[in-house]
Amino acid sequence: MQLSMSDFIDTAPGLFAVVDSSLKCRTASPALRAYLGKDWQDGDQPSLFACLTPQSADRAQAAIDAVLAGGTCPDEVPVEYGDPARRQSGRLDAWPIASAGADSLIAVQIRPASPSDGLQQRYQELTELSDMILEAAGDAIYGIDADGRTTFVNRAATELLGWKPEDILGKLLHELHHHSHADGRPYALEACPINAAIQNGEVQRVDNEVFWTADGDAVPVEYTSTPIIRNGEITGAVVVFRGIRARLEAEQQLEKSYAELEAHKRHLEVIFESAGEGVYGLDRDGNGTFANKAAIELLGWQLQQVVGGGVHEMHHHSHADGSPYPRSECPVYAALRDGEVHRVDDEVFWTNDGSAVQVEYTSTPILTDEGEPDGAVVVFRDITERRRIEAERDEAFVRIRELNKQLEQERDYLREEMDLTVNFGEIIGESAALKQTLSQVRAVAATPVNVLILGESGVGKEMIARAIHAASDRDCGPLIKVNCASIPKELFESEFFGHVKGAFTGAHRDRVGRMQLADGGTLFLDEVGEIPMSLQSKLLRALQESEFERVGDDRTVSVDVRIVAATNKNLRAEVEAGRFREDLYYRLSVFPITVPPLRERRDDIVPLAIHFINRFCDDLGRERLSITQQQAEELRGHRWHGNIRELKNVIERAIILSSGSRLALDLAPAASPTASRPAAVREADDGFVTETEFRELEKKNLIAALKRANWQVSGSGGAAELLHVKPSTLTYRMKAFGITPEEHADP
Numbered sequence: 001m002q003l004s005m006s007d008f009i010d011t012a013p014g015l016f017a018v019v020d021s022s023l024k025c026r027t028a029s030p031a032l033r034a035y036l037g038k039d040w041q042d043g044d045q046p047s048l049f050a051c052l053t054p055q056s057a058d059r060a061q062a063a064i065d066a067v068l069a070g071g072t073c074p075d076e077v078p079v080e081y082g083d084p085a086r087r088q089s090g091r092l093d094a095w096p097i098a099s100a101g102a103d104s105l106i107a108v109q110i111r112p113a114s115p116s117d118g119l120q121q122r123y124q125e126l127t128e129l130s131d132m133i134l135e136a137a138g139d140a141i142y143g144i145d146a147d148g149r150t151t152f153v154n155r156a157a158t159e160l161l162g163w164k165p166e167d168i169l170g171k172l173l174h175e176l177h178h179h180s181h182a183d184g185r186p187y188a189l190e191a192c193p194i195n196a197a198i199q200n201g202e203v204q205r206v207d208n209e210v211f212w213t214a215d216g217d218a219v220p221v222e223y224t225s226t227p228i229i230r231n232g233e234i235t236g237a238v239v240v241f242r243g244i245r246a247r248l249e250a251e252q253q254l255e256k257s258y259a260e261l262e263a264h265k266r267h268l269e270v271i272f273e274s275a276g277e278g279v280y281g282l283d284r285d286g287n288g289t290f291a292n293k294a295a296i297e298l299l300g301w302q303l304q305q306v307v308g309g310g311v312h313e314m315h316h317h318s319h320a321d322g323s324p325y326p327r328s329e330c331p332v333y334a335a336l337r338d339g340e341v342h343r344v345d346d347e348v349f350w351t352n353d354g355s356a357v358q359v360e361y362t363s364t365p366i367l368t369d370e371g372e373p374d375g376a377v378v379v380f381r382d383i384t385e386r387r388r389i390e391a392e393r394d395e396a397f398v399r400i401r402e403l404n405k406q407l408e409q410e411r412d413y414l415r416e417e418m419d420l421t422v423n424f425g426e427i428i429g430e431s432a433a434l435k436q437t438l439s440q441v442r443a444v445a446a447t448p449v450n451v452l453i454l455g456e457s458g459v460g461k462e463m464i465a466r467a468i469h470a471a472s473d474r475d476c477g478p479l480i481k482v483n484c485a486s487i488p489k490e491l492f493e494s495e496f497f498g499h500v501k502g503a504f505t506g507a508h509r510d511r512v513g514r515m516q517l518a519d520g521g522t523l524f525l526d527e528v529g530e531i532p533m534s535l536q537s538k539l540l541r542a543l544q545e546s547e548f549e550r551v552g553d554d555r556t557v558s559v560d561v562r563i564v565a566a567t568n569k570n571l572r573a574e575v576e577a578g579r580f581r582e583d584l585y586y587r588l589s590v591f592p593i594t595v596p597p598l599r600e601r602r603d604d605i606v607p608l609a610i611h612f613i614n615r616f617c618d619d620l621g622r623e624r625l626s627i628t629q630q631q632a633e634e635l636r637g638h639r640w641h642g643n644i645r646e647l648k649n650v651i652e653r654a655i656i657l658s659s660g661s662r663l664a665l666d667l668a669p670a671a672s673p674t675a676s677r678p679a680a681v682r683e684a685d686d687g688f689v690t691e692t693e694f695r696e697l698e699k700k701n702l703i704a705a706l707k708r709a710n711w712q713v714s715g716s717g718g719a720a721e722l723l724h725v726k727p728s729t730l731t732y733r734m735k736a737f738g739i740t741p742e743e744h745a746d747p
């Protein structure tokens with residue numbers, strides 16, 4: 001039986017085919033047919049390519065072409081074959097069956113790949129992959145064999161050092177680019193870490209050495225040399241290296257910056273530690289992070305107590321008055337919440353020993369890049385001393401203001417007194433009685449004792465009091481007068497001793513009393529018999545102890561005052577009647593002086609009259625008038641019930657009424673006030689007015705002028721100018737008539 005090739009192939013169990021030069025299948029084994037198409041018909045000649053991947057087809061074509069050209073098929077033509085959905089690996093073999101030019105037929109067999117074929121291929125793939133990776137790696141890589149000769153170099157290595165692969169492969173790596181140290185000293189192979197890896201089989205790591213470039217430059221590198229060990233035998237090493245110039249420069253820069261930072265930090269530390277202000281830091285939770293020397297010294301808390309501790313609870317837990325100060329209200333912590341700077345200028349921080357230090361402080365938040373509070377720095381200063389100085393200063397200001405006020409009052413008072421005394425400062429008189437009184441004045445003035453001046457109204461008791469003061473060693477101090485008869489009972493205490501603001505209704509400001517005003521001088525208590533009993537004991541105590549308290553004030557005021565008192569009352573009788581304290585009486589009347597009435601010193605009348613005439617004429621700016629012998633006799637013979645004051649008034653009236661150089665003296669007894677009629681009427685009727693009417697007329701005239709001048713006494717448009725009198729004269733007359741704006745101004 002003759003078997004054809006077709007018969008053989010049609011029954012062959014493997015993948016067989018006979019193809020022509022264009023790879024069309026003349027026949028194929030059933031297994032292969034299954035891959036080439038289910039509709040295989042006799043006469044169809046499908047391409048072998050139909051069961052191969054395009055790459056496999058290319059490789060198969062190349063193999064078959066080689067066979068057709070008379071060559072042999074390469075040993076292994078790897079192909080992927082089978083259903084497109086499920087390709088299998090195999091190997092293709094081809095050999096010629098017949099060579100008849102274009103009719104050349106080739107037998108083709110595809111053998112499924114054996115397991116070792118898969119590994120081989122995998123190995124091949126991995127090798128390719130690793131080559132690719134090595135090639136593409138950022139780090140420079142060399143492979144060396146066990147002799148240190150280069151077997152591999154990647155792109156990064158050639159780029160870094162400039163050696164081309166052909167310059168380097170097969171050469172001793174060390175000699176090529178590792179022959180010298182950075183400073184040019186030779187680098188022995190025995191000392192070379194790359195070489196060490198292939199000598200001792202251990203990985204070598206080097207941080208900073210140089211590799212030499214093809215151009216002879218030194219490139220600083222870090223590298224590892226890792227031995228390749230196969231079957232326990234060192235077959236070479238892999239050297240992985242990278243240039244570190246940029247790193248070294250960055251490190252140098254970093255070192256420099258670090259050194260600068262250190263210097264800056266030391267600088268800040270010096271400032272921080274030597275700052276007079278206390279400084280401490282808080283983290284975002286309000287716990288202490290640091291404190292400077294001043295803070296520790298000021299508050300006594302140790303650094304280890306502050307750091308990590310709740311600073312508020314430590315030294316800011318209470319207000320100055322001891323009331324609790326919750327953290328939620330604390331401005332230091334507010335900075336942590338709102339990110340704002342908080343300044344406080346008067347609070348207390350508590351020291352380690354429990355005492356309070358007055359401080360001013362600033363809490364400044366430390367903000368993150370996002371502007372969130374991440375902590376705070378608190379700078380504080382002990383202001384105890386400053387506050388003490390401020391308090392002293394304020395107190396001094398108050399004292400100065402008080403003194404100033406006191407001085408002003410004193411000045412006003414003295415000015416007022418001056419007006420009264422300048423004109424009547426001299427004691428006029430030649431009578432023996434006056435001389436005796438004055439000798440008593442001289443005798444007592446030099447002593448510190450209290451004096452009680454007795455005498456009828458208007459005899460000159462005040463003048464005597466002033467003379468005592470003037471002749472005493474207190475003459476540089478003030479002479480302060482209190483007219484005890486003119487002070488409302490309820491104001492006595494305040495008038496004498498002063499008061500503080502708010503001591504009673506109407507006490508709108510502090511007031512210095514007469515007693516204090518008289519400190520260092522003399523206090524003249526006129527009409528001393530009028531002092532109410534209720535005040536007498538306090539006055540006595542003040543006189544005994546030379547100290548007292550102002551109304552509404554706890555503080556004691558000490559004074560050095562001499563008392564000269566005067567009265568026209570029989571003070572002894574007042575004591576006996578129980579209206580005057582006996583002890584006060586004795587304290588006041590250590591040295592009594594009695595001023596005789598004018599009727600007992602007639603020799604003084606004419607000199608006094610002349611004295612008053614001259615004074616008044618001078619005051620009125622008119623020529624001095626003289627008195628006739630007859631007028632002098634009239635004056636001497638008159639009964640002066642009102643004593644010198646009456647004489648003075650008579651003379652004043654006479655001068656006002658006088659025209660020309662003759663004094664119009666009128667000693668007629670004053671008419672009864674009830675008989676008086678309006679002056680203008682009397683004048684029209686009779687051509688004269690009575691004494692009382694005249695005084696009334698004068699008073700009205702003064703009031704009218706004052707009203708016209710809107711109660712301005714002196715200066716341009718003042719009442720004195722309207723009346724053609726000196727302001728001091730007008731002031732005197734206003735006092736004499738008891739004219740005050742309060743009482744006489746129109747409602």
Ligand SMILES: Nc1ncnc2c1ncn2[C@@H]1O[C@H](COP(=O)(O)OP(=O)(O)OP(=O)(O)O)[C@@H](O)[C@H]1O
Binds near residue numbers: 427457464526611
């Ligand atoms: N010897 C004198 N020389 C000059 N003027 C005198 C003399 N004595 C008294 N005067 C004047 O007489 C007036 C009354 O005097 P003074 O006020 O001193 O009397 P007094 O006794 O204190 O009166 P009173 O009892 O009413 O207080 C005053 O204007 C005073 O200046």
